[in-house]
Structure formats: structure tokens, C-alpha cells
Amino acid sequence: xxxxxxxxxxxxxxxxxxxxxxxxxxxxxxxxxxxxxxxxxxxxxxxxxxxxxxxxxxxxxxxxxxxxxxxxxxxxxxxxxxxxxxxxxxxxxxxxxxxxxxxxxxxxxxxxxxxxxxxxxxxxxxxxxxxxxxxxxxxxxxxxxxxxxxxxxxxxxxxxxxxxxxxxxxxxxxxxxxxxxxxxxxxxxxxxxxxxxxxxxxxxxxxxxxxxxxxxxxxxxxxxxxxxxxxxxxxxxxxxxxxxxxxxxxxxxxxxxxxxxxxxxxxxxxxxxxxxxxxxxxxxxxxxxxxxxxxxxxxxxxxxxxxxxxxxxxxxxxxxxxxxxxxxxxxxxxxxxxxxxxxxxxxxxxxxxxxxxxxxxxxxxxxxxxxxxxxxxxxxxxxxxxxxxxxxxxxxxxxxxxxxxxxxxxxxxxxxxxxxxxxxxxxxxxxxxxxxxxxxxxxxxxxxxxxxxxxxxxxxxxxxxxxxxxxxxxxxxxxxxxxxxxxxxxxxxxxxxxxxxxxxxxxxxxxxxxxxxxxxxxxxxxxxxxxxxxxxxxxxxxxxxxxxxxxxxxxxxxxxxxxxxxxxxxxxxxxxxxxxxxxxxxxxxxxxxxxxxxxxxxxxxxxxxxxx
Numbered sequence: 329x330x331x332x333x334x335x336x337x338x339x340x341x342x343x344x345x346x347x348x349x350x351x352x353x354x355x356x357x358x359x360x361x362x363x364x365x366x367x368x369x370x371x372x373x374x375x376x377x378x379x380x381x382x383x384x385x386x387x388x389x390x391x392x393x394x395x396x397x398x399x400x401x402x403x404x405x406x407x408x409x410x411x412x413x414x415x416x417x418x419x420x421x422x423x424x425x426x427x428x429x430x431x432x433x434x435x436x437x438x439x440x441x442x443x444x445x446x447x448x449x450x451x452x453x454x455x456x457x458x459x460x461x462x463x464x465x466x467x468x469x470x471x472x473x474x475x476x477x478x479x480x481x482x483x484x485x486x487x488x489x490x491x492x493x494x495x496x497x498x499x500x501x502x503x504x505x506x507x508x509x510x511x512x513x514x515x516x517x518x519x520x521x522x523x524x525x526x527x528x529x530x531x532x533x534x535x536x537x538x539x540x541x542x543x544x545x546x547x548x549x550x551x552x553x554x555x556x557x558x559x560x561x562x563x564x565x566x567x568x569x570x571x572x573x574x575x576x577x578x579x580x581x582x583x584x585x586x587x588x589x590x591x592x593x594x595x596x597x598x599x600x601x602x603x604x605x606x607x608x609x610x611x612x613x614x615x616x617x618x619x620x621x622x623x624x625x626x627x628x629x630x631x632x633x634x635x636x637x638x639x640x641x642x643x644x645x646x647x648x649x650x651x652x653x654x655x656x657x658x659x660x661x662x663x664x665x666x667x668x669x670x671x672x673x674x675x676x677x678x679x680x681x682x683x684x685x686x687x688x689x690x691x692x693x694x695x696x697x698x699x700x701x702x703x704x705x706x707x708x709x710x711x712x713x714x715x716x717x718x719x720x721x722x723x724x725x726x727x728x729x730x731x732x733x734x735x736x737x738x739x740x741x742x743x744x745x746x747x748x749x750x751x752x753x754x755x756x757x758x759x760x761x762x763x764x765x766x767x768x769x770x771x772x773x774x775x776x777x778x779x780x781x782x783x784x785x786x787x788x789x790x791x792x793x794x795x796x797x798x799x800x801x802x803x804x805x806x807x808x809x810x811x812x813x814x815x816x817x818x819x820x821x822x823x824x825x826x827x828x829x830x831x832x833x834x835x836x837x838x839x840x841x842x843x844x845x846x847x848x849x850x851x852x853x854x855x856x857x858x859x860x861x862x863x864x865x866x867x868x869x870x871x872x873x874x875x876x877x878x879x880x881x882x883x884x885x886x887x888x889x890x891x892x893x894x895x896x897x898x899x900x901x902x903x904x905x906x907x908x909x910x911x912x913x914x915x916x917x918x919x920x921x922x923x924x925x926x927x928x929x930x931x932x933x934x935x936x937x938x939x940x
Contacts, residue, residue: 344661345654352653356646364639371631376598376611382554383613383622389550390564391617398490400437401524401538403430411529414536418451428466431457435464440546442518445511445539447474454511472509480537483525493521494570495541496577511539519544520572547573551622559627561608567619569593579603583625592621601625667695671702678706762798765791773822779910782817782849785824786810789847792825800836809848814856817849819932820910826903827860827928834926835864843925855914856932863925872921879904879917900928907932 403410410430413423431444435457444457456467474480482491495515513521518541526536547564551573554562563580564573569589574580580588582603591599592612601608608625615621667690674685685706687699772788780788786808793806828845835843846861867875878901900917907915911933918929 344664345657348657349650349654352650356642356650360639360642360646363642364636367638368632372609375609375626375631378555379611379624379626380597380613383611383624386550386553387613387615387620387622389553390547390620390622391615393546393550394615394618394620397522397540397542398488400434401490401522401540408529411526411535414448414526417448427455431455431466432464434540438542438546440542440544441540442543443511443513443541445537445541447471447537447539449475449534449536471511474509474537477507477510479521479523480525483523483537484534486525489525489527491523492566492570492572493523494566494572495519495521496571496574511541513541517543519547544573554622554624557630559630561625563621563623563625565592565621565623569621579625583608588623592623664695667699671695671699675702678702684710762795765794769795777821779818780821781815782810782819783815785819785821786815786847788822789824789828792828793845796832800832803840803842804832804836805842805844807844807846809846811850814849814851814934817856817932817934819858820903820906823903823906823930824858824860826899827858827930830900830928831860831862831864831926834867834921835862839865851934852931854934856934858930858932859927861925861927866923866926867919867921872919875900875919879919903930 409426413420413426413430415423417423417427427446431446435441435444442458444455446455448454452473453468453470456469457464459465479491479493483489495513495518511521520542522540522542524538524540525534526538527533528535551562551564556562556575561579562573562575563571565571569592571580583601586601586603588601588610591601591610595614597612597614599610601610603625607628609628609631610623610625612621612623667688671687674687677685687702689696689699689703769788769791772784772791793804797804824847828847831845835845843862843864846859848861849856849858851857900919904917907917907930915932916930918931920927920929
């Protein structure tokens with residue numbers, strides 16, 4: 329018969345191992361999934377916020393850069409003298425020298441100027457300024473008419489008499505092929521041409537065009553402030569979406585085919601773009617002055633990289649934790665079932681008539697309690713069997729039945745889980761929710777931590793109020809107005825519950841009409857102001873003064889404060905003492921009450937615990 333007990337206790341140990349393993353797997357997998365989802369969402373929001381702010385700042389700097397170019401293109405001394413020189417440069421040598429001197433000074437004024445052209449429309453020629461062999465030379469050359477060039481037409485139709493020209497070739501970025509009538513500019517040295525049209529003061533007819541070609545040194549100095557990682561891209565597009573600077577011309581061509589420009593034309597600041605199987609989050613910033621666009625496509629795989637790494641490590645750690653837990657569960661379950669095996673064996677012997685059976689008593693748990701009482705029963709049986717055998721047998725059966733009927737006490741949390749499981753099987757979802765909330769509330773209350781985060785405390789309050797909701801029904805309404813920046817605020821555990829309990833006690837329990845409890849938190853300088861407001865009947869002035877007096881008492885007088893039967897003053901006083909112990913005198917409670925209800929306020933330093 330001994331062989332029968334071995335598989336029974338082994339099956340019990342296997343059940344324990346399986347139960348704890350399932351719980352651990354569910355907890356680890358749930359935490360991994362939740363943390364991964366939250367990290368993915370936070371990664372996207374963080375990337376959007378940081379990139380938006382960065383592009384906004386760089387875009388403002390680039391607008392200033394363009395304004396500097398516009399100021400540079402205007403005559404710096406006198407427009408009349410400049411206009412006169414344009415009219416008479418072929419007849420007056422001084423006018424010709426004036427223009428050459430003006431262009432030289434203009435060239436020397438900026439380090440990113442590559443070439444300057446001043447085209448005289450009626451003469452079909454241009455003055456040309458560039459650097460040759462470390463010398464700045466002004467040359468004059470005949471040139472065909474530029475009136476059919478796209479940039480000239482754009483400047484002619486512009487209210488500000490200006491236009492921008494992209495120097496990326498058709499195969500290199502999407503700009504139109506350069507016309508033979510255009511200036512002999514090397515695209516590899518310049519990234520942008522700026523054209524300023526000068527008109528006659530009297531007739532307003534075009535007289536000349538000043539063309540400034542810039543290398544990318546100035547723009548690159550501004551764009552370098554945008555964080556740039558491998559796999560990301562950066563595009564600088566003009567007001568008409570013409571590309572001026574692209575980091576990868578092949579990517580730009582593919583992205584245009586995938587709908588990049590159509591999304592930008594619709595004014596979308598953020599959108600998703602798929603290119604060659606890669607999914608990108610595209611963030612665009614449009615300048616407020618002239619409509620230039622900074623576009624930064626970021627691969628989603630880079631955004632999710634931190635979340636993916638965290639998920640991988642969470643799975644690895646979870647598997648290691650699972651393996652260790654299985655081993656520990658096996659050892660612990662074996663130690664738990666060993667006394668049960670011994671007790672079962674002694675009870676079998678006792679049932680077969682061996683009245684000298686005795687179970688070993690180890691520890692002070694339920695099994696030890698049963699073993700101790702079993703031993704007492706055996707001893708008592710041996711004492712009585714010598715007196716009256718029949719009475720002993722009857723008494724033995726009664727004691728055994730009493731033992732069978734005796735409830736083996738379990739830990740409260742496990743009992744609540746069993747109730748929840750049974751209610752779930754019976755389809756009682758409301759009972760399941762109440763039992764689960766009670767179990768989680770009890771676990772939260774007995775946890776050893778002194779302080780928790782506001783997010784944890786609010787979650788506990790939600791479970792607590794869900795239980796109260798079952799009591800008060802629709803009479804209790806709850807509203808939250810908690811600043812998101814204070815979700816990680818450190819606060820004493822159950823501090824918020826103390827305020828909510830007072831609101832229920834002095835509001836809901838005193839009247840039968842509906843009452844709204846509002847829980848809010850706002851930052852005020854270096855502190856967080858947390859309030860619980862109920863629109864109930866309020867507290868009487870006498871009672872309110874008693875509570876305030878209790879809060880003002882010194883710590884030495886705390887032991888002298890007697891409860892009034894309501895329990896409210898003692899709870900608030902204890903909370904006030906905890907706040908001052910944890911955070912110093914700057915923290916504490918305040919209470920106000922009137923016709924509009926009662927407001928209980930708690931001030932905490934945002935920096936956390938200040939005491940040593």
C-alpha cells in the first residue's frame with residue numbers, strides 16, 4: 329500500500345509545479361507584451377516630438393539664412409546709382425567700373441558664394457564674378473537671351489521679383505534638365521541659384537538679373553544640427569517641392585514614385601511612406617516665411633529598435649526566470665508534499681488499527697497544525713481505548729469526521745482566486761471583477777513598500793472605487809483630472825485612498841442623492857497639488873475646526889488626540905504625519921468645506937522624498 333501514496337503525492341507536486349509555471353508564463357508573457365506595446369508607442373511619440381522640435385528650430389535658422397540672401401541681393405548703397413550704372417555701363421566707363429566694384433564687394437561679403445552673374449537684358453551679356461587661381465576676377469561675356477529660362481519666368485511672375493533654382497540634374501533628383509541658354513554653372517560646386525530681377529524705376533520694365541550661386545557650406549552648417557543616423561534620410565525642398573539637398577538621390581526618386589510629393593502637397597506634416605519594402609515615418613516642417621520644407625524620413629525599424637531589444641531581453645530573462653522558478657517550485661512543492669505524505673501514511677496506519685501511529689510535526693503551518701492534532705487524537709485514543717473500547721471506537725469515528733469537516737485555512741489571496749475562478753465558470757462576470765479587485769487591493773495594501781508612484785496609486789484607487797461602486801451604485805460618480813507629467817510622482821502608499829475614504833464618509837454615507845468625487849493633480853512650482861473634491865453636504869463648521877486643530881497639533885501631542893467615533897480625524901492626522909516625516913514641513917494636508925462640498929488638498933514636492 330505504500331506504493332499507492334507515492335504517485336498521489338507526486339501528482340500533487342506536479343499540480344503545484346504546473347500551476348505556478350502557468351502563472352509565471354502568463355505574467356511574464358503579459359508583461360513582455362504590454363511593455364513592448366508601450367515602448368513602441370512611446371518610441372513613436374518620442375521620435376515625432378523630438379524630430380518636430382528639431383526641424384522647427386533648424387527651419388527657423390534656414391529661414392534666416394534665406395532672408396540674408398534676399399538682403400544680399402538688394403543694392404547695398406543706392407538703388408538709383410545702381411540703376412544708372414545698369415543703363416549706361418556700355419557708354420560710361422565709370423558706370424562699368426561701378427558695377428564691377430559692386431559685384432566684387434558682393435562676392436567678398438559671403439564665404440558660401442560660388443559664382444555671381446549680372447545679366448544685362450538689352451545687351452544680351454553678363455558680368456561674371458568667380459575665383460580663378462586665388463584671384464577674384466570680373467569678366468564680361470556675350471550670352472543668348474535668358475527670357476525662356478524657367479527661373480527667369482518664375483522671377484518675372486513673382487511679386488518679389490525673385491526665384492530659386494535647384495541644381496540637381498533630372499537623373500539626380502528630379503529637377504528639370506539645364507537649358508543650353510543657362511549659365512555655365514558647375515552643379516557639383518553649387519546647390520542653389522538665387523535670381524533677383526531689377527526693374528526700371530520709371531517704366532517697371534526688367535533691366536537686369538542678378539544671379540547668385542551658393543555652395544552648400546552655409547546650408548550644411550545649418551542642417552548639421554539635425555540628428556542623423558544610418559538608415560535615416562534628409563531632404564531640403566523648395567516652395568514648389570523642387571529638391572535642393574538630398575542625402576540619397578536614389579531614395580528620393582523612389583519616394584517620389586511612392587507618393588512623397590503628393591502627401592507634401594496636401595500639407596501633411598506627418599505621414600507613413602513605404603519604399604522598397606521599408607516603412608518610414610516621414611516628418612516634414614514647412615518654413616513660415618517662404619514655404620521651404622525640411623523632410624526627414626525615419627525607418628520604423630529604427631524607431632522600434634529599442635522596444636525590440638527590450639522585448640528580446642525580456643523574453644530571455646523571462647525564460648531564465650521560468651527555468652529557475654520551475655526548479656524552485658519543484659523543490660518547494662516536494663518539501664510541502666513530504667509532510668503530507670508522512671501524515672497520510674500515519675493516518676492509513678491509524679485507520680488499519682495501529683494506534684501507535686505518530687506524524688512528525690515541523691514548522692507552524694496548516695500541515696503542522698493537522699499533524700499536531702492528529703498526534704493528540706492518537707494519544708487520546710490510546711488513553712480511552714483501555715477504558716472503554718467501544719466508546720473509543722465511537723469517539724474515534726466522531727473525531728475523524730470532525731477532522732474531515734474541518735476547513736483547511738488557505739491564504740486569503742488564494743481563496744479569493746478560487747472564488748474568482750468559480751464565478752468565472754458560472755458566468756458571473758461582475759463577481760469575478762469584484763473578487764479580482766478585492767484581491768489586488770489586498771495585495772497592494774500588504775506590499776512592503778512605503779512609497780509608490782502616482783500611476784500605481786491611481787490604479788489602486790480605481791480598483792477601490794470599483795468595489796465602492798458595487799455598494800453605492802449610480803449615486804457615486806468619479807472624475808479624474810490628473811496632469812500627465814505627475815504620473816511618476818512618488819507619494820505615500822494609500823495616501824490618496826485616505827482622502828477618498830473621507831469624501832465617501834462625509835459625502836455619500838450622509839445623503840442619498842448622487843455625489844461626484846473629483847480626483848485631480850496639478851504642478852505648482854516645485855510641488856504637486858493633489859485634491860479630492862466631493863460635492864456633498866460638506867462638514868459642519870465645528871467638526872471642520874476640530875479636524876484642522878488636530879492637523880495643527882505637534883507630534884508630541886499626537887498621542888493625546890482621542891478619536892471622536894468617526895475615524896476621519898485620526899486617518900487624516902496619521903497621513904499628515906507621514907507626509908511630514910517623508911517630505912519635511914513643506915508637505916501637508918489642507919481641508920476646506922462649504923455649501924459646494926468638501927475639498928481635501930495634499931501638497932508633495934515633485935522631487936520626491938527629502939528625509940535621509
